[in-house]
Structures are given as structure tokens and as C-alpha cells.
Amino acid sequence: MDSLVVSNIRQRPLRSAISVAGVALGVTLVMMFTGLARGLSNELQHRSSNVRAEIIFTRPGSIELTSTATNLSTKYVELLKKIDGVADATPVILHFYQDNSGFGFEQLEGVNWNEFAAMNGISLVEGRAPQALDEAVVDETKAKKKHPVGSTLKLLGDKPYRVVGIFRPESGSRVKLTLESMQNALEASDKCTYILVKCKNPADQIAVAKRIDAELPGNKVQFTSDVFTSIEKTVPSLQIFLRVLVVLAAVVSALVVMLAMYTTITERTREIGILKAMGASRGYIVGEIEREALVISAMGLIVGFVFAIGAGALIQRTYGLFFEFGGLWALTAGAIGLAGGAVGALYPAMRAANLDPVEALLHE
Amino acid sequence: MRALVKAENLEKVYRVGKVDVPALRGVSLEVEEGELLAVMGPSGCGKSTMLHLMGGLLTPTSGRIVIDGEDLTAASDAKRTDIRRRKIGFVFQRFNLFPTLTAEGNLRLAERIHHNGADDPDRRREILRLLRLEDKMHHKPLELSGGEQQRVALARAVVTRPAIVLADEPTGNLDSENSAIVLKMFQELNYRFNQTIVMITHNPEAASVCRRIIQMRDGVIVEPHVGA
Numbered sequence: 001m002d003s004l005v006v007s008n009i010r011q012r013p014l015r016s017a018i019s020v021a022g023v024a025l026g027v028t029l030v031m032m033f034t035g036l037a038r039g040l041s042n043e044l045q046h047r048s049s050n051v052r053a054e055i056i057f058t059r060p061g062s063i064e065l066t067s068t069a070t071n072l073s074t075k076y077v078e079l080l081k082k083i084d085g086v087a088d089a090t091p092v093i094l095h096f097y098q099d100n101s102g103f104g105f106e107q108l109e110g111v112n113w114n115e116f117a118a119m120n121g122i123s124l125v126e127g128r129a130p131q132a133l134d135e136a137v138v139d140e141t142k143a144k145k146k147h148p149v150g151s152t153l154k155l156l157g158d159k160p161y162r163v164v165g166i167f168r169p170e171s172g173s174r175v176k177l178t179l180e181s182m183q184n185a186l187e188a189s190d191k192c193t194y195i196l197v198k199c200k201n202p203a204d205q206i207a208v209a210k211r212i213d214a215e216l217p218g219n220k221v222q223f224t225s226d227v228f229t230s231i232e233k234t235v236p237s238l239q240i241f242l243r244v245l246v247v248l249a250a251v252v253s254a255l256v257v258m259l260a261m262y263t264t265i266t267e268r269t270r271e272i273g274i275l276k277a278m279g280a281s282r283g284y285i286v287g288e289i290e291r292e293a294l295v296i297s298a299m300g301l302i303v304g305f306v307f308a309i310g311a312g313a314l315i316q317r318t319y320g321l322f323f324e325f326g327g328l329w330a331l332t333a334g335a336i337g338l339a340g341g342a343v344g345a346l347y348p349a350m351r352a353a354n355l356d357p358v359e360a361l362l363h364e
Numbered sequence: 365m366r367a368l369v370k371a372e373n374l375e376k377v378y379r380v381g382k383v384d385v386p387a388l389r390g391v392s393l394e395v396e397e398g399e400l401l402a403v404m405g406p407s408g409c410g411k412s413t414m415l416h417l418m419g420g421l422l423t424p425t426s427g428r429i430v431i432d433g434e435d436l437t438a439a440s441d442a443k444r445t446d447i448r449r450r451k452i453g454f455v456f457q458r459f460n461l462f463p464t465l466t467a468e469g470n471l472r473l474a475e476r477i478h479h480n481g482a483d484d485p486d487r488r489r490e491i492l493r494l495l496r497l498e499d500k501m502h503h504k505p506l507e508l509s510g511g512e513q514q515r516v517a518l519a520r521a522v523v524t525r526p527a528i529v530l531a532d533e534p535t536g537n538l539d540s541e542n543s544a545i546v547l548k549m550f551q552e553l554n555y556r557f558n559q560t561i562v563m564i565t566h567n568p569e570a571a572s573v574c575r576r577i578i579q580m581r582d583g584v585i586v587e588p589h590v591g592a
Contacts, residue, residue, distance in 0.1 A: 007464030
């Protein structure tokens, strides 16, 4: 195509490539961070939704985002079972440990397997339940990452635990030990982090929670849907972070395109003088430069999308982090790339349009 | 014959730092339709300034200039640009072609600017044929000789049927052979299409193809006018 816009981009391939990369960077940042936040959030919610107990009974402050306390006595289990409306109660120890995959830490649960599995509708698809202190079961996702039945996991300070079973569906943590095993490891005998409470009638959970609170005061009674919630609710500043990121990405794209277009205008001062001598209006000149910027931005969008999807897939396969790219965020990233490019080119375009034609024609 | 260009007492003063430099000191001139006019004079006599005023690239300090019935003097920048787009074609000493476009692409660009996007391939081919550039249409400027580049520049200037072509030293960067070819093209356009052309030049051979020659010195037209 014998077009001034296309031919100018092709004539300066390195600068065009750098400009495209600048826009692509902004798009990639938005796509990957929002994809990661969505992926992790949805993955956590998916696992949390398979916890069928309606109520969590715990001590205040026991459960934080990356830490837990094992300070609740297991004697409350029997007390809870006696409360009107409670179908069953089972203790759980929740612990975070360092891992080489994902964000560098993982969850670990210690449970009485039979009660826990019956309450939450979990079954073993391979192997058997953990019995010994050095045995563990894993979910299917964990098993696929080189942790089949018979393999060894290093947990709780590099202690070896043998994988004896694989469970389904994914529910809570991906690795579960016996409650006794966790109590031993954490030196917290007769203790747990929280007790899961199953109601006889889920519709009565609010009334049951009130009864628990009345009969066992001084503890924390919450609904599992509130506790095991999305990352966005757990980390409210995440949305702010994502919005700041979006703005930064737009600024990066705009600055890169502005710099590229400014340099282009300086090099092509005489060409702009020729356009003016030919009768090109200010609007025409601004339009040509904006068109060039938009073509570069569009190319940057495509590169950014491709790179984000490819990098996301690679990171997911290598480190186990979940990415989920949403349509709305993709549109946002696209709009940012294009708007950033258009806005970035505006100042150089206006400058070019206001050049004195005689001076521009004399420019070397 | 009607006057396409009417300049009345044109003055142009440049402000250089704190000093006022007069480039034109009251120039009055009429160029008739279909005329091939040469403006000669030493460097700094005001030839280029007068050409730029005619083309609406500059505004006079005082005086009046009318191009094909449209007054440039008091016109806004947008209006002057509009008049220039519709009525004026430029040919420069340094050709000033767009290096990233082919010969045809340069002409198409002129059409796009003139017609707000419209395309006239027949007119383009007619001009390129007249200027013997048919087989050079798909060549970029760097692939053309100096004479060929100047002919492409001339084609670009006339493809939109301007009322007047303003040529600033069109043979200044050409050898004698190419100069002769380009000058012949100017004559052809003037003869066959009655194209009005004002050419500023140092070259007596260039001036000799023109029907009228004006001499300038120190910002004024020196009497008498010399007819070709």
C-alpha cells in the first residue's frame, strides 16, 4: 500500500518496533496482572465452594491471609454437635508452608479424613486415606504436578510425607494430612485452627450460628461463604492496585508513543513543510500523525495480547499459577493501548501542524 | 487575459533579533492567465519572499495580494491553506518528494490532500505520460535521476489542476541536460494546458524559455521589465 503512514513505519523499522514494544508492554502488564488476579481468585473460590459445611467456629484472629493459629481446643467438637440444628462438626488444622511453586507458599490441612470427607462430599479416586503420621493425600491438580500416589512431599520443614491417595473434588487445601500428624508437627495436641460445622438444614444456618454464639461465647462464628471468599474481598486494595496498574500502563504507552512521534516529527520537519506547501490543513497533518500512532498502537495491542497469553500459559505450566483472561479486561487493555497511543501522539501532532511552513521547508 | 496574480505594493519585513530586515519594499506585479514568467535577481533580492507571499506561505507586512480572485492578504492561516490547496502548485529546487512513496504515490498524495481523499488515476497517468514518466510510476525517488525527480515534482504540482504553479529555482540542482528536459516540460505544460507558471531562477537559460522576465534587486522590481 503506497500510504505515507505505512511507508513511514516501514522506513524506520527499529523505532517502529520499539514503539510497538512500548505499547505491548502496557497491554501485557494489564492482561497478566488482571489475568493472574482473576485466575487465583476463581481458583480459590472454586475450591472454597466445595466446602459444604456452612459454619466455621474458631478463635478470633485465627485465620489471616497467609497465616493461621492453632489455638482452638478440639473439645468444642463434641459441644458443637450437641447444639440444636448441628448435623456434624469436624476439626481442621490449617497451616501455610513454603513451596517452590506458585507464589512460594501453599496451604496444608490436617483433618480426620473420614468425617471431613463425608461432610464435604470428597472421595478418593486413587489410593487410600492417610493413617500414619507421615502420610498425605493430594487433589488431582497437585497429583498431576509429579505427585502421584507413592511419591514423596517435603512439608513442614522438609519432612518427608508419602502420598497415599488422590481425592476429588478440589476442596480447601490441595494437601491433607491426618489431624494427629499436624498436631504433632506443630506441637499443638488437642488443638485445631477451626471446626467446620454442618447444619441439619442449610436454610437454618443463621439461626444455628446464633445458637452457637449464645452457647459458646467468646469465640468467632462465621459462615464459610464469608471466610473462603474471593481474593478481591480478602485483599480489598487489590482492586485499587489493578486500577493504578491500568493507569500506569496507559501512561507507559502514551509516553513511548509520544517520544517516538516527537522524534519522527523532528526528523520529518521538511516533509511537514512540503505537506503544508501542498495545502495540507492542520487537521490533515494531525490526522496523518495520529493514524501512524494508531497503527503502531494496534500492532502493539496484538503483540501484547499474544505475549500475555503465551507468557500466562508458560507460567501456569511452570509455576502452577492460574491465569484467567477476561473479555472486559482485554477490552480495557485494548482501549488503553489505543488511547495511550492517540493521546501520546497528540502533542507532537499539534506541534507539527503549527510549524511555520517556510522554516520547515528550509529544515535540513 | 485576466490577471491571475495581483500584487499591490507588497512589503515584507523580517524581524531578526532586534533588527528589522526589509525583504520586499513595495512590489507591484500582475501575472496574466497562461503566462510563463521568470523572476531573476541576485541572492537576497526578495525573489523567494515574493514567491512565498504568492503561495500564501507568508503574510505581507503591508500591501495586498490576490490569487485568482481570492485575497490572501487578510486571510487566516486556514483560509490561505485552503486557497493554496485549490489554486497553487509548488516546485522546489530540491524536488522535495516524499522518499517513502513511489512517483505515483507522491501524485496520489497531492490528490488526496486536494480532493479530500478522492482519486483520479486517469489524470495521474495523463500527466505522467506527458512528462514521460510512465515507466517510472512505481519507482521511489532514490531510484530516479535528478531530472526525473524534478519531473515527478512538476507532475505532483500540476496533477490537481492548480491555477498557478510557483517554481523556486527548478533547475538549481540539475545539470544542463536535465535542466533542458525539465524546462521543456514547463513549456509543454504552459503551451498545452495554458498553465500559468511563475519561476524564480538564476539561470539565464531557464529564463529564456519564459515569455516575460522580471528583474529584482534589493526588494524591488527593477525597471524596465524584459520580455522574452
